Amino acid sequence: MKLKPMAAAAAVLACLAPATALAQAGAPPTPAEAKAFVDAAEARIDTASAFSARAAWVRANFITEDTQWLDAKASAERSALLASLATEAARFDGVAADPVTERKLKLLKLYAVAPAPNRPGAADELAKLLTRMNSAYSTAKFDFKGKPITLNDAEDVLRASRDPAELKAVWEGWHATAKPIKADYERFAALSNEGARGLGFADTGALWRSNYDMAPEAFATETDRLWAQVAPFYRNLHCYVRAQLNAKYGDAVQPKTGPIRADLLGNMWAQQWGNIYDIVAPKTAAAGYDLDKLLEDKGYDAVRMVKTGENFYSSLGYAPLPETFWARSLITRPRDREVVCHASAWNIDGKDDIRIKMCTKVNGEDFQTVHHELGHNYYQRAYKDQPTLFRSGANDGFHEAIGDWAALSASTPTYLNQIGLLDTVPGAEEDIPFLLKMALDKIAFMPFGLLVDRWRWDVFSGATGPDDYNKAWTALRLKYQGITPPGERPADAFDPGAKYHVPGNTPYTRYFLAHIYQFQFHRAACRQAGWKGPLHRCSVYGQTAVGEKFNRMMELGQSQPWPQTLAVFSGETRTDASAVADYFKPLDAWLAKQNRGQACGW
Numbered sequence: 001m002k003l004k005p006m007a008a009a010a011a012v013l014a015c016l017a018p019a020t021a022l023a024q025a026g027a028p029p030t031p032a033e034a035k036a037f038v039d040a041a042e043a044r045i046d047t048a049s050a051f052s053a054r055a056a057w058v059r060a061n062f063i064t065e066d067t068q069w070l071d072a073k074a075s076a077e078r079s080a081l082l083a084s085l086a087t088e089a090a091r092f093d094g095v096a097a098d099p100v101t102e103r104k105l106k107l108l109k110l111y112a113v114a115p116a117p118n119r120p121g122a123a124d125e126l127a128k129l130l131t132r133m134n135s136a137y138s139t140a141k142f143d144f145k146g147k148p149i150t151l152n153d154a155e156d157v158l159r160a161s162r163d164p165a166e167l168k169a170v171w172e173g174w175h176a177t178a179k180p181i182k183a184d185y186e187r188f189a190a191l192s193n194e195g196a197r198g199l200g201f202a203d204t205g206a207l208w209r210s211n212y213d214m215a216p217e218a219f220a221t222e223t224d225r226l227w228a229q230v231a232p233f234y235r236n237l238h239c240y241v242r243a244q245l246n247a248k249y250g251d252a253v254q255p256k257t258g259p260i261r262a263d264l265l266g267n268m269w270a271q272q273w274g275n276i277y278d279i280v281a282p283k284t285a286a287a288g289y290d291l292d293k294l295l296e297d298k299g300y301d302a303v304r305m306v307k308t309g310e311n312f313y314s315s316l317g318y319a320p321l322p323e324t325f326w327a328r329s330l331i332t333r334p335r336d337r338e339v340v341c342h343a344s345a346w347n348i349d350g351k352d353d354i355r356i357k358m359c360t361k362v363n364g365e366d367f368q369t370v371h372h373e374l375g376h377n378y379y380q381r382a383y384k385d386q387p388t389l390f391r392s393g394a395n396d397g398f399h400e401a402i403g404d405w406a407a408l409s410a411s412t413p414t415y416l417n418q419i420g421l422l423d424t425v426p427g428a429e430e431d432i433p434f435l436l437k438m439a440l441d442k443i444a445f446m447p448f449g450l451l452v453d454r455w456r457w458d459v460f461s462g463a464t465g466p467d468d469y470n471k472a473w474t475a476l477r478l479k480y481q482g483i484t485p486p487g488e489r490p491a492d493a494f495d496p497g498a499k500y501h502v503p504g505n506t507p508y509t510r511y512f513l514a515h516i517y518q519f520q521f522h523r524a525a526c527r528q529a530g531w532k533g534p535l536h537r538c539s540v541y542g543q544t545a546v547g548e549k550f551n552r553m554m555e556l557g558q559s560q561p562w563p564q565t566l567a568v569f570s571g572e573t574r575t576d577a578s579a580v581a582d583y584f585k586p587l588d589a590w591l592a593k594q595n596r597g598q599a600c601g602w
Helices: 005-024 031-061 065-092 099-110 122-139 151-160 164-176 181-198 204-209 216-249 274-280 291-297 302-315 323-328 364-382 396-411 413-418 428-461 466-481 509-528 544-555 562-570 578-594
Strands: 142-144 147-149 344-347 354-357
Touching: 031 065, 031 099, 031 122, 031 344, 031 354, 065 099, 065 122, 065 181, 122 181, 142 151, 142 164, 147 151, 151 164, 151 274, 181 204, 181 428, 181 466, 204 216, 204 428, 216 274, 216 428, 216 509, 216 578, 274 428, 291 364, 302 364, 302 396, 302 544, 323 354, 344 364, 354 364, 364 396, 364 544, 396 413, 396 509, 428 466, 428 509, 428 578, 509 544, 509 562, 509 578, 544 562
Parallel strands: none
Antiparallel strands: 142 147, 344 354
């Protein structure tokens, strides 16, 4: 007889009771007990996660006191379960379990991003803190020109304005909204650390770094190695952009040497600089095409943007999105309520209930974001038949890279021509402008992708105390990005909290890794497709053989160490930023030429 998940879990736990009693009496656990424990744990996680995901979805789409309470309660119950299961998993350390069970036991200890301490009330307090921080961020507004504006409004100003005073006011206004989050974040870090130590980790940062099939210290060293591969290119880009900003604004606003003023770069966190392309565009470049205008001229709306993203994946041979996706996703910002507008992809039941949630605007940036978010959904669907603990990316960088890989093709004029957005593909004279636009987003992002967790690792380890939160953040921004705030920061500022992933407690190194993996995937895919031209012009749209091989990699989920999974598609077993260099090689040479005579660095 086939049991329902909860009934199966109860049956297994009943069978385990005598064994648990023997273990408590001193009898060592057996491999069979380890497997039975893991099987029962997965069934319980499935049930708790499905409920928690629905509560989180409702809260993100209808932010009220009641939905926040429901989300916090569901999250607390799931956190308490995960803490209990992770603690119990340690009982099987040293047991000669089969390799699958052994991997599941390891992943069970790493399953919670913010592990709750295994004591009464701790999971509830942690969940309330996380819900409160997330909602505070998502509902924050500040006054600008006599009216309250949201982050979305502020981003529009940073994107379009070229008035330094206006940019400074918007940058400082948004960052000021994060001040009330600081006390909650300090308490959250203490609770999460307590939970991590209960699982045998030095702190939460060490737990996060342990999730890459290597020792925490080795992973930190690995990210240093990868940054060293791309840092010289970033330095070239920084030098060129700073010179153009100086020419635009003058020495009083942006000096010729030293760091760049953060609010001048067209993005609230200076993590992507594509919005200031008009300032830094090569002087001899043709006007080229404007993707925002192409979408407008072709009559695109938000739904058509998502349909176009779906069509890209369908061209690789993947089944269409289910009808429930269209019925249940949030694709545009509602006018009648507060929602979490940060774009995200969801799998509510671990199987087929996949959705996206984003306040889509018809522009080039969101055109790429749609392809990215759908990548999460197609990855989730590919590994849905894996056991619960293997339903995840090979590592979290893979999950972000899948959609970014698709977006690399979707960014090319080749693809825009293939889908009818662009009538003709520009010639080689447009290569440098195209690559510069790409680098302003892809390369400019990399140091930010690295530093967010560097800051949190130091917070979790105690190297950075609460009094120094903002000072340490500003120092890392200067060290890695070469940027500085537009003015002196208040003593009580909490600028890290002005970035969603900090109050939202989403590890961020995954995005740094994704910005490398996506180019590895792209290079491998283009080779498999037989592409002979420049890597930056390659589109794999319509390449079903590539799609089939890529899906074989995605189907594996987290069932084996990520180097083995990487090799399934790319043939490589190491993260390698040389693919980034291959993609941008013409631009790097051009930048070096433009920077002659400049005092690069900061």
